[in-house]
Amino acid sequence: MLNFDFYNPTQILFGKGRIADINKSIPAEAKVLVLYGGGSIKQNGVYDEVIAALGSRSVTEFTGIEPNPSYETLIKAVEIIKQNKIDFLLAVGGGSVIDGTKFIAAAALFEGDDPWVIMEKRGNNVTKALPFGSVLTLPATGSEMNNGGVVTRKSINAKLAFSSRHCFPQFSVLDPTKTFTLPVRQIGNGAVDAFVHVMEQYLTYPVNSPVQDRFAEGLLLTLIEEGPKALANPEDYDVRANLMWCATMALNGMISTGVPQDWATHMIGHELTALHNIDHAQTLAIVLPSMLRVRKESKRAKLLQYAARVWGLHDGDEDGRIETAISRTQDYFEQMGVKTRLSDYQLDAKDIKPILAALETHRMVSLGEKRDVTLDISRQVLEMSL
Ligand code: NZQ
Ligand code: ZN
Numbered sequence: 611m612l613n614f615d616f617y618n619p620t621q622i623l624f625g626k627g628r629i630a631d632i633n634k635s636i637p638a639e640a641k642v643l644v645l646y647g648g649g650s651i652k653q654n655g656v657y658d659e660v661i662a663a664l665g666s667r668s669v670t671e672f673t674g675i676e677p678n679p680s681y682e683t684l685i686k687a688v689e690i691i692k693q694n695k696i697d698f699l700l701a702v703g704g705g706s707v708i709d710g711t712k713f714i715a716a717a718a719l720f721e722g723d724d725p726w727v728i729m730e731k732r733g734n735n736v737t738k739a740l741p742f743g744s745v746l747t748l749p750a751t752g753s754e755m756n757n758g759g760v761v762t763r764k765s766i767n768a769k770l771a772f773s774s775r776h777c778f779p780q781f782s783v784l785d786p787t788k789t790f791t792l793p794v795r796q797i798g799n800g801a802v803d804a805f806v807h808v809m810e811q812y813l814t815y816p817v818n819s820p821v822q823d824r825f826a827e828g829l830l831l832t833l834i835e836e837g838p839k840a841l842a843n844p845e846d847y848d849v850r851a852n853l854m855w856c857a858t859m860a861l862n863g864m865i866s867t868g869v870p871q872d873w874a875t876h877m878i879g880h881e882l883t884a885l886h887n888i889d890h891a892q893t894l895a896i897v898l899p900s901m902l903r904v905r906k907e908s909k910r911a912k913l914l915q916y917a918a919r920v921w922g923l924h925d926g927d928e929d930g931r932i933e934t935a936i937s938r939t940q941d942y943f944e945q946m947g948v949k950t951r952l953s954d955y956q957l958d959a960k961d962i963k964p965i966l967a968a969l970e971t972h973r974m975v976s977l978g979e980k981r982d983v984t985l986d987i988s989r990q991v992l993e994m995s996l
Contacts, residue, residue: 611819611868618863620755621781624855626847628783629659629745632700635781636743640698641668643691645711647675647703654791656747660702670694675703678883678890679710681726681763684717688725691718691740699742701779704796705751705803705890708744709759712777715739729761733772743781747788749854750800750891752807752861754782762884768972769884771876784858786850794841798947799891801837804857805830805942806875806894813902813912814870814979826865827919832856834920837946874977875901878988881968888955895943895950900994902936904987908980952995962992 623631636642642664651657661669672687690696691714701711716739717725728736746754753759758773792800812826833856839849859865878901879893888896906913910932917923917935924931940950949955966985969975977983 611817611822612870614868616863616867617775618755618778620779620862622755622784622858623781624784625851626785626787628785629656629788630663632660632663632743632745632781632783633665636664636667636698636700638667641670641694641696642698642700643670643672643687643694643696644700644702645672645675645687645707645714646701647673647677647707649673650791651702651747654747654788656702656745656788660700660745664700670696675707675710677704677706678760678762678769678887679706679713681713681729681761682765684710684714684761685725687714688717697740699740701742701744702747704746704748705753708746708753708779709751709761711742711744712739712753712757712759713761713772715742716772716774716777726763729763729768729770729772731772732770733758733774733777736772736774736776739774739776741780743783744779745783745785745788746854748792748796748800749784749789749850749857750796750803752804752858754779754784755858755862758861760880767884767968769880770972771880782858784854786847786854789850789854790845792844794947795889797837797840797844799889800857801833801840801853801946802891802895802943802948804853804860805833805939806891806898807860808833808865809898810872810876811866811869813909813916814872815909816911816915817869819869822865822867822869823915825859827916829856829860829865830920834942837942841947870979872977872979874983874988877972877974877977878965878969878991881965881972881974885964885968886955886957886961892948892955895940895948896952896955896995897991899936899940899943899950900991902939903933903994904990905978905983906932908982950995952992957996959993959996962989965992
């Protein structure tokens with residue numbers, strides 16, 4: 611096992627009716643900015659519960675944080691914070707709202723002229739951030755219990771990730787009943803995103819880490835078993851609760867302790883979203899199966915372990931087991947309603963060059979756990995995904 615630091619200060623308030631408890635987690639005198647997206651929280655009652663729980667605190671709202679939150683939108687919130695002397699942020703929504711809030715929290719206290727530098731430096735220059743909490747409505751990204759965020763600057767087609775130890779939520783409310791209203795597309799996206807998060811941290815090479823491996827395999831098996839049930843019975847509380855906790859555990863730092871990490875699929879996926887506005891999870895479903903096929907040799911030991919422990923494949927030759935495991939993965943994404951080919955999103959061979967150029971611009975030229983995913987490997991992956 612590799613050396614590691616593990617730090618995660620986020621308090622989780624899990625279960626039915628827990629929004630009311632934010633009252634105990636936000637200072638009584640706080641001047642709160644409630645941030646949300648396009649309005650789903652007004653239709654499913656989440657907004658009303660949040661406002662009731664905030665009681666007599668001074669509350670300002672910032673609405674319209676879009677999926678794949680943009681710098682252009684987020685920067686407007688920084689101005690509102692300064693004008694209204696806001697001292698606590700509350701993100702209410704999915705990963706986009708929470709990520710956007712993290713950026714705003716850091717940008718509001720940033721001492722340079724242009725907060726976009728935070729993204730250029732991937733968060734290394736963040737020295738403080740406003741305190742914030744979240745009410746999660748879409749289990750997928752793990753943003754509710756990690757310190758990372760992804761922000762798009764539309765004017766230059768850049769979708770970049772940042773992280774900082776100052777950007778953990780102080781608390782996050784996870785009420786599974788609030789996910790009942792998710793559209794089918796977002797249920798599928800959530801399961802696929804969480805699945806690929808686990809794969810990025812698990813499917814690398816062995817370092818003798820049985821605890822992390824078995825946690826990861828448990829999360830994958832849970833997603834495979836519970837995901838389709840959520841599509842079939844959207845209001846099954848237990849299914850939603852298990853999926854919600856699964857997605858959080860998939861990216862809260864626990865399974866990445868002491869193991870190598872890949873993330874090449876995510877980096878290529880971010881370019882696909884920036885250039886073609888494809889949903890985050892859809893980009894992962896396109897890239898991951900080909901990524902595993904192209905890098906089969908360097909991932910062989912873990913692919914065989916994955917085939918055996920997650921898909922129960924013990925017989926036949928090694929290459930056959932590996933290919934079956936990858937096809938089952940791809941079938942699972944399709945079963946969750948997430949298409950797995952570039953052509954499913956109306957992209958073809960001529961679209962590959964601009965994706966590679968964007969990767970180069972963003973210095974994504976030696977990706978993966980061994981830094982050996984060159985632009986040529988990314989090209990092979992994309993060609994295989996056509
Ligand atoms: O905007 P509203 O009206 O709220 O609607 C949203 C949005 O249209 C809707 N929605 C959310 N909860 C709902 C609901 N609709 C009905 N009922 C509910 N309960 O769902 C749509 C998508 O929301 P979004 O927040 O964009 O989705 P997701 O949670 O998948 O977040 C995606 C973003 O997170 C980033 C992605 O790159 C992308 O920008 N990621 C963040 C990560 C992190 N912080 O660690 C890691 C991930 O790999 C990922 O990159
Ligand atoms: Zn993701």
